[in-house]
Amino acid sequence: MAVRESEARRSEIVRLARSSGLASVDDLSAQFGVTASTIRRDLSQLTSQGLIARTYGGAIALDPQQESSLRQRALEGFDAKRAIAEWSASQVRPGETILLDAGTTVGAMGEFLRDIEDITVIAAGLTALESLADADSVRVECIGGTLRHLSQGFVGPLAEATLQRVTFDRAFLGADAVTADLGICEAELEQTRLKEIMIARADEVYVLAHAAKLGQRPFHAWAPIPPGTTIVTDDSADIGETASFEAAGMRVVRV
Template sequence: MNIRQMQILEVVRASGRASVEELSARLEVTPQTIRRDLAELADQGVLDRVHGGAILRSGASNIAYEERRRMNEGAKAAIGRACAAQIPDNSSVILNIGTTTEAVARALLRHRNLTVVTNNMNVANILAANESCEVLVAGGLLRRSDGGLVGDLTSEFMANFKTDYAIIGCSALDEDGDLLDFDMAEVRVSRAILRQARERWLVTDSAKLAQKAPIRVVSLGELDALFIDQPVPEALAKVCEGAGTRVIVATADP
């Protein structure tokens, strides 16, 4: 998937469908180029071609999110608890999109006097149950597949804050220590979030070490801590050690 195709996917995700003419004008390429891109994306299984354009593959987004939510639930819950244990009451936190950040939100339900900024509607709904928690939700394009808010408006919203902690997830973590993701709009928001915090933490389960994604977010060496459910490989451990990034291995309840 090239950069233009990722931009096409971003547009279609935002509204559920897009026409060839709209994409051609927006990306300043010929309709023939857009048709070729849509054909390739359809072959990859992420879009369905329709007359004059494309739509998100029927049901694929919601199913994918539910599958992600169920994967490694115990590990994510343990990571959420370990992360929340490091956050004192009376703190300010930014939580971004992801099923592991949602696990952190669930582990924060007993905290007192938190201010939480988020572009994740699921996080906001979870923390609505904590009456001692002030929740500020970003504006932006609603990504219906997972309740995420993305786009320039979201990044601009985040720039209004300076929080104690920024806690983000990722789609993949490679052995060079790079955090990777699929959605350019989400990546831009994640980078904006990281600029607005005194402490920057990554929460991810060890399955992400075996995943691949095309867009680099930041290096793990630019973050202050990694919360994960298994010890990291030696190469990644060296990256963390050299950069002073703490590695906290969360253990599930017996």
């Protein structure tokens, strides 16, 4: 429990630093009800992971336009991601073949899929592979291709060729951000090209994105998402933002 509380606190520190620019040790200590030394340890760990840059007496976030690594993202919205992953896994039925995209939220589905009978998981990244590596009851296939070290997902012509030879009952996609008009935002075009193929090969499409990702435009590579797509987010999502997806013919699930 203490570990989870620490992770949640550090995730919130990053969010505060990004939204307000500067957060002092004293303010953070008072806000979270912990000692200043605990906050300093948090800041030291977040700095070593590249999530923030330290300043005297506080912390300032890095450029939000810079793509963060998978390790950095793991601390962001921890509880929300877990809830999203658990609900998404509950949609999978025995005997289905599903795709798990790269990313921390989609990867978190692995622990909730272990007891579903006779499923095949096609993994597009290391997070899904690692979460199911010892799940003997789950058949796991890997799309292969070129590994993007930042996202730990596979991309490129080999990955695309593999996807063109399979279909899925359900595809669970991650995103750096998602909007109702433009779709899924990613750092590079080869990522969005891969997502377009995933969408085309799936009967049901789910985009897993915690509230902070909705309506954002951090990069300039996009994969359109069709009406009927399910957007799975957390219960802190802005009602006006989720309404824009519903107006575009998408289903929104808040967990």
